[in-house]
Amino acid sequence: MEAEFAQIGTRRVLEEFLTYRNPSPLLLPKGKGFGHPTDEPIILPSWLTEEEVDYYVSTYEKTGFTGGFNYYRALDLNWEVTALWTGARIRVPAKFMVGDLDLTYNYPGTKDFLHKGGLKKYVPFLEDVVVMEGVAHFIHEERPQEVTQHIHDFFQMF
Structure with a gap:
């Protein structure tokens, strides 16, 4: 390659x-x-x-x-x-953001994992899953203000 x-x-x-x-x-x-x-x-x-x-x-x-x-x-x-960490949970508050055009979001099974409790199982303090419409893989570059606002709003919760 x-x-x-x-x-x-x-x-x-x-x-x-x-x-x-x-x-x-x-x-x-x-x-x-x-x-x-x-x-x-x-x-x-x-x-x-x-x-x-x-x-x-x-x-x-x-x-x-x-x-x-x-x-x-x-x-x-x-x-x-990384086998030692199989099944480990991330036990801190978290927010997950992805673009709806990101090929990783559209990979088979990913949407169900994110939206039907799979991620929450491993990240029990997951506060939110945000899917940005019309955005691909580089969400922080495509929509910097929106990403920054999401991060700011998340921090304001604490």
């Missing part, structure tokens, strides 16, 4: 990820990239500036994508290493 991303280019890969708004699972078939021509321009949304993309690009050009890929490559090992 690193070789494919190198072929696509760091800037293009990051622009694709940062502007991804398809709630379906992200599939990157070998040799197909993100599914459209890499010379097709990507129009950045109003919440994402060229300067921000430049920063991400400069960082990823230093570190590469291998660290992120290795997380997924080691999922089985991650479960082994």
Whole structure:
């Protein structure tokens, strides 16, 4: 995958990820990239500036994508290493926020887990689950004022 991303280019890969708004699972078939021509321009949304993309690009050009890929490559090992905490509960007040276009929110079973008590089972002091409409994965960048207000309101409870 690193070789494919190198072929696509760091800037293009990051622009694709940062502007991804398809709630379906992200599939990157070998040799197909993100599914459209890499010379097709990507129009950045109003919440994402060229300067921000430049920063991400400069960082990823230093570190590469291998660290992120290795997380997924080691999922089985991650479960082994964290087995001690299987079934552990988070016992502090919490609020969960997600965008309705986030592919993780739309992953099979996630909505039921969040809205039908699954998360509350593991986070008994869960105060609220907020689903922001029209927002994808980067909720803090897409709607910074709204996220900040939710955090502020949550802290005001204490």
